[in-house]
Amino acid sequence: MAVKNAMTSEFLHSAYGGESMAHMRYLTWATMAEKEGFPNIAKLFIAIAYAEQVHANNHFNVIAGETQGATVTAGAEFGTGKTVDNLQGAIDGELHEVEQMYPVYLNTAQFQEEKGAERSFHYALEAEKIHADLFKKAQDCAREGKDIELTNVYICPICGHTILDEAPDKCPVCGVKKEMYKEF
Amino acid sequence: MAVKNAMTSEFLHSAYGGESMAHMRYLTWATMAEKEGFPNIAKLFIAIAYAEQVHANNHFNVIAGETQGATVTAGAEFGTGKTVDNLQGAIDGELHEVEQMYPVYLNTAQFQEEKGAERSFHYALEAEKIHADLFKKAQDCAREGKDIELTNVYICPICGHTILDEAPDKCPVCGVKKEMYKEF
Ligand SMILES: [Fe+2]
Ligand SMILES: [Fe+2]
Ligand SMILES: [Fe+2]
Ligand SMILES: [Fe+2]
Ligand SMILES: [Fe+2]
Numbered sequence: 001m002a003v004k005n006a007m008t009s010e011f012l013h014s015a016y017g018g019e020s021m022a023h024m025r026y027l028t029w030a031t032m033a034e035k036e037g038f039p040n041i042a043k044l045f046i047a048i049a050y051a052e053q054v055h056a057n058n059h060f061n062v063i064a065g066e067t068q069g070a071t072v073t074a075g076a077e078f079g080t081g082k083t084v085d086n087l088q089g090a091i092d093g094e095l096h097e098v099e100q101m102y103p104v105y106l107n108t109a110q111f112q113e114e115k116g117a118e119r120s121f122h123y124a125l126e127a128e129k130i131h132a133d134l135f136k137k138a139q140d141c142a143r144e145g146k147d148i149e150l151t152n153v154y155i156c157p158i159c160g161h162t163i164l165d166e167a168p169d170k171c172p173v174c175g176v177k178k179e180m181y182k183e184f
Numbered sequence: 185m186a187v188k189n190a191m192t193s194e195f196l197h198s199a200y201g202g203e204s205m206a207h208m209r210y211l212t213w214a215t216m217a218e219k220e221g222f223p224n225i226a227k228l229f230i231a232i233a234y235a236e237q238v239h240a241n242n243h244f245n246v247i248a249g250e251t252q253g254a255t256v257t258a259g260a261e262f263g264t265g266k267t268v269d270n271l272q273g274a275i276d277g278e279l280h281e282v283e284q285m286y287p288v289y290l291n292t293a294q295f296q297e298e299k300g301a302e303r304s305f306h307y308a309l310e311a312e313k314i315h316a317d318l319f320k321k322a323q324d325c326a327r328e329g330k331d332i333e334l335t336n337v338y339i340c341p342i343c344g345h346t347i348l349d350e351a352p353d354k355c356p357v358c359g360v361k362k363e364m365y366k367e368f
């Protein structure tokens with residue numbers, strides 16, 4: 001196995017489960033936002049769903065190793081309310097990751113000297129901070145019955161860094177070039 | 185909550201977690217199959233990832249209810265070997281769902297008279313049987329260093345029914361019309 005320590009491995013598995021479910025519910029909530037007349041909030045959900053896919057894929061590749069099954073325990077948000085409620089679920093999930101989950105996972109990876117996990121958790125933590133802010137902005141708009149104003153959303157395919165309207169020359173988190181960003 | 189019974193609710197949450205992780209790993213394994221020179225096996229992974237998204241989305245919508253967090257425990261497969269190994273992970277996961285998980289979940293939903301969950305578990309169970317067979321066929325090819333032969337893969341967007349080369353006039357599982365099938 002690419003990871004030597006059981007605790008870091010367990011946290012990678014849990015983070016993989018959490019990111020996979022976040023990816024999935026953002027796609028579901030995007031469909032609901034579209035139907036409710038918020039195409040830009042739908043676009044934001046779809047773009048951030050891709051960022052969560054980047055995180056899940058990174059964790060999966062750090063776990064690496066032989067083909068084997070595992071039981072995964074992870075947090076997720078549920079609910080099929082209005083978009084303003086779904087955005088609250090998104091904010092709650094992101095804030096849990098920013099304030100509790102990823103700081104502890106990152107601290108553990110550093111403590112256990114697991115370099116791959118450290119990078120994967122760091123990438124996710126930095127993106128989730130931005131996701132929490134963007135979902136709060138979207139919710140402020142939805143509360144007033146308005147869509148969020150944006151042209152495109154750009155996602156770094158290496159670390160999930162997320163930015164509105166224009167990609168930076170270099171990703172501030174992982175350093176990848178502007179041309180690599182995926183546009184939504 | 186749309187589901188009255190705690191056990192059926194727990195099984196829906198677990199199935200949602202399992203399907204979300206299956207969706208995610210099939211996308212990862214698709215990228216690996218593409219790199220290994222198996223574009224049709226990659227296409228099969230991508231199409232079946234969409235079927236798992238349909239299942240996850242169905243379970244999520246049966247859970248429905250208010251915005252709230254939950255801790256989810258679910259099975260998943262891991263591994264970053266060659267495509268022939270990744271397909272073994274896919275087969276193991278699908279067979280667990282076909283032989284153990286979904287029959288018990290479906291039986292419980294019937295026992296607890298949870299109609300929405302019964303339909304959602306039934307749809308998934310029927311699709312997973314086909315997935316297990318298709319992944320076995322793909323693995324037989326990969327073992328000989330060959331790609332699987334197929335033109336397109338068709339997925340029913342309502343139940344996840346999966347079929348190669350041509351969609352049926354009506355979905356044999358949920359009855360949806362041919363035109364609704366998503367082509368990969
Ligand atoms: Fe994430
Ligand atoms: Fe996020
Ligand atoms: Fe980046
Ligand atoms: Fe499924
Ligand atoms: Fe399946």
Ligand SMILES: [Fe+2]
Binds near residue numbers: 344
């Ligand atoms: Fe169907």
